[in-house]
Amino acid sequence: MSALLRELLDSTITQQINQLDVFPGSRVLEIGAGTGHVTALLARAVGLVGRVVAVDDDTTYLNPSAVVDVYSRDIAVNPDALPGDAASVDLVIARWPHHRLVDPAATIDRMLTRLRPGGWLVLADVTDTRPRVHRAATTGDEELINRVVRRLYDTALGAGGTGRWPVDVEGLLHGRGMEQVCLSAASETWTGGGPGCGVLAGIVDHARPTLQALGVHVDDIDYFQTVMTDPNVLLRSIERRGVHARKPA
Numbered sequence: 001m002s003a004l005l006r007e008l009l010d011s012t013i014t015q016q017i018n019q020l021d022v023f024p025g026s027r028v029l030e031i032g033a034g035t036g037h038v039t040a041l042l043a044r045a046v047g048l049v050g051r052v053v054a055v056d057d058d059t060t061y062l063n064p065s066a067v068v069d070v071y072s073r074d075i076a077v078n079p080d081a082l083p084g085d086a087a088s089v090d091l092v093i094a095r096w097p098h099h100r101l102v103d104p105a106a107t108i109d110r111m112l113t114r115l116r117p118g119g120w121l122v123l124a125d126v127t128d129t130r131p132r133v134h135r136a137a138t139t140g141d142e143e144l145i146n147r148v149v150r151r152l153y154d155t156a157l158g159a160g161g162t163g164r165w166p167v168d169v170e171g172l173l174h175g176r177g178m179e180q181v182c183l184s185a186a187s188e189t190w191t192g193g194g195p196g197c198g199v200l201a202g203i204v205d206h207a208r209p210t211l212q213a214l215g216v217h218v219d220d221i222d223y224f225q226t227v228m229t230d231p232n233v234l235l236r237s238i239e240r241r242g243v244h245a246r247k248p249a
């Protein structure tokens with residue numbers, strides 16, 4: 001995940017952590033900890049008497065410390081190997097662990113096994129609400145943005161895909177008997193040449209091989225990069241989603 005994308009997603013997860021009042025001494029399990037960015041926020045929140053267990057199948061960027069334990073686990077291949085005891089942690093959290101989950105709903109179930117009664121689950125990702133073009137220099141530019149973004153979303157976030165948590169994650173959590181289920185979604189406006197459009201250009205660039213395989217012409221991908229620097233462009237951003245819920249005490 002690029003630093004810019006991470007920054008864009010940070011407000012949602014930070015808000016969740018603050019709202020749930022993660023306190024010094026809390027025990028936290030984080031799934032798909034990646035570069036340890038959220039892990040560091042959590043470590044600060046739980047203080048020296050707390051514990052954060054960070055799990056990822058690529059632990060290259062995760063550093064154990066007095067507060068942080070790092071576990072290398074592929075939770076798709078070995079889903080039952082989540083570290084820790086049943087019902088032992090105050091907070092289980094996962095921000096956008098991405099495509100390799102295979103079965104995100106089953107992952108949520110396993111996360112719930114580690115949660116103590118009264119503990120909180122926090123999930124975050126992006127929704128499949130596409131960036132909407134509010135303004136572009138020409139109708140051709142608008143059409144191009146819509147076409148490339150539609151393809152990107154179909155491949156990365158399409159219904160039934162594993163690129164994010166289940167669409168009806170609220171329903172799933174209610175179905176599991178969770179309480180105080182709360183969902184928030186947020187978006188803003190991005191301008192061509194700004195950081196948000198830069199992130200979108202970066203994601204499209206990264207997805208080049210997939211997009212080309214799906215019939216998006218290389219010239220269109222190149223031109224998309226240019227259009228994203230055009231200050232005439234105004235878009236509704238990628239929409240972020242955060243969910244939290246409490247296990248009954």
Ligand SMILES: C[S@@+](CC[C@H](N)C(=O)[O-])C[C@H]1O[C@@H](n2cnc3c(N)ncnc32)[C@H](O)[C@@H]1O
Nearest residue numbers: 001032033034056057073074075076095097100
């Ligand atoms: C997009 S990054 C997000 C990192 C971090 N949660 C954040 O928000 O900054 C997705 C992370 O999930 C991890 N991941 C994906 N599938 C996984 C799996 N099956 N088992 C363990 N980790 C996985 C990846 O290795 C990657 O570090």
